[in-house]
Amino acid sequence: MNPTPLTRLVLAWVVLALTVGSAGATPQPVPLRIPVAIAAEARTEASKTRLTITLSQEVEAQGFLMERPDRVVIELPEINFQLPPQAGIRRDGLIASFRYGLYAPDRSRIVIDLTQPALISRLDVTTRPSDGAALMTIELVRTDRESFRQAVRPPDPPSTGSISSSAAPGPADPRPLIVLDAGHGGIDPGALASTGVFEKDIVIAFAHRLRERLLADGNYRVLLTREGDVFVSLDERVRMARAARADLFISIHADSISSAPHVRGGTVYTGAERATDAESANLADRENQADAVAGHDSRGGSNEVADILHELMLRETRGFSHRFAKKLLGQLGPVMPLSKKPHREAGFRVLRAPDVPSVLVELGYLSSRKDIDLLTSDAWRDRTAAAMTAAINQFFGARVAGQRLAPVSP
């Protein structure tokens, strides 16, 4: 028997009450008052496409349009999305696909990619008398480019600054501060593995493990740019590291090349204006799109390039980034497969802090079944976190050797 909407609603509430966060992430209790989204259905008639989202209770919704690429963004309070895994990827009329998730603390979004310019002709939430479920209707109507352009308005920036870790630095603490930057999050899922696992979940699980490992010895302070499944803009990640006066910034990702499922292995990237090769340039372009994916307007965010002092500082800092990348590869080599060219450079937005040595680690390829199995295994997480900790110990060895660090093995 198929569950009725009401049964599913009840089930969703049970799931919510027992919820332990998304797959692979550290268990996180979810407050019970958060509305649950349990179903999504799109329907197209003539020039209109209607997306209906079934929710456990009424919510306030606001919509706006963004251009390049053409998108509809629906602003919502925090929603616990319990939609089927493939809910957002079916093309229907004006809707190419849609994403959903946390955009900022207490704020969720639905971002709809459009197949052609469209306006929001209806956006409301009503209660269905039969079972008390709330139905949110997003109705889109086809329009011309000029009318779409006139209707586009820039969104408000997200207030992501308050999500910083509880491990924020105390001014008197001399221990190096390591910032771990788990890529993507919330409304931006990152790459999707063939097994249905998202990059955002794999990298946050690893970041948590690495933090545990680093804190265990007491040699470091650790700050995460995101604790849970929430969107943080690229510039905000860099800003947090700089504001906290980080000593090292490690961005963690897991790429995908769907055209080459046999390609696998980890890669360490350092920042550079010119990419090592076309593949690295493409990857940096994709990762730099993270803000656009979430409907976040980042234009004009980091044009400090003109500043010559900034450039000089960046160049010097990049020397340290290279040094750390080499140590990291030296430690990772024995414990995990590396890609053909394991140290590469490219113009990643998150590697632009002029005063914080920064690397971006692609743990492996989600397009490779072997890498997926590895990256989702506890044993791999443990030994990779240990190897990274060893590299960090080496990097800071000279500086903290006299304090608490044990001698580092050769």
Ligand SMILES: [Zn+2]
């Ligand atoms: Zn990524």
